[in-house]
Amino acid sequence: MAHTKSNALTKNYSGKFGNQFVFRIRNGKSIMAALPVRISDSATEAQQAVRRRFANASHYAKQILLDPVMLSAYTEKAVDGKSPYLVAMTDYLRNPWIDEIDIDGYNGNAGEIIRVQAGDDFKVTEVSVKIIATACDIPGNKTEESLTL
Incomplete structure (x- = not known):
């Protein structure tokens, strides 16, 4: 280029x-x-799913550009000629990851602590934890769910 x-x-x-x-x-x-290459063949279901996801990422990035606080944060991350729009799209398209789950403080009782080390290209604002007991573990298939910041 x-x-x-x-x-x-x-x-x-x-x-x-x-x-x-x-x-x-x-x-x-x-x-x-x-010049971009244009393909006239009908898209497969997988291609349509990718296009929908890409369109959602584009919508997310456009919303970021309208929010001055978020725009400033994404502008700081935009280096090497990248635009805040591209950084926001990349952030949307790349899933966050979990590095570590520490269950040493969890014994199956509500309210006990489970530590989660999570990461993302931009930032992690919250982590949701859902524990589902199998039939052989606890009668009644008890479920516990928690949102942490």
Whole structure:
């Protein structure tokens, strides 16, 4: 991908140039890129699911851009030419992960502590824990659920 700082020919241009490449403006810079490949075949169910997830990520990112506090936080994470929009989409598309579950303080009684070490590309605001007892463990299949911050 070619980049220019100040070029009278491409400054503020965007769109397709012939059937070879497109001009785009990214972070105030004019970028020349290859034409996107368009496929006319009908999408499979899996492709449709990916497209829906991507559309949801795009919607999430657009909402972030409307919130000044969140926009500021995502702008801080936007490095190496990435936009806050791209960082927000990536955050939506990448699932958080659990590094560790510590059940040493849990003996099966409500209110006992289960420590969870979780992470995310952006930040973790809450963790939900749900314990479901199997039929062989506890009669009546007791369920306990908790939301922690």
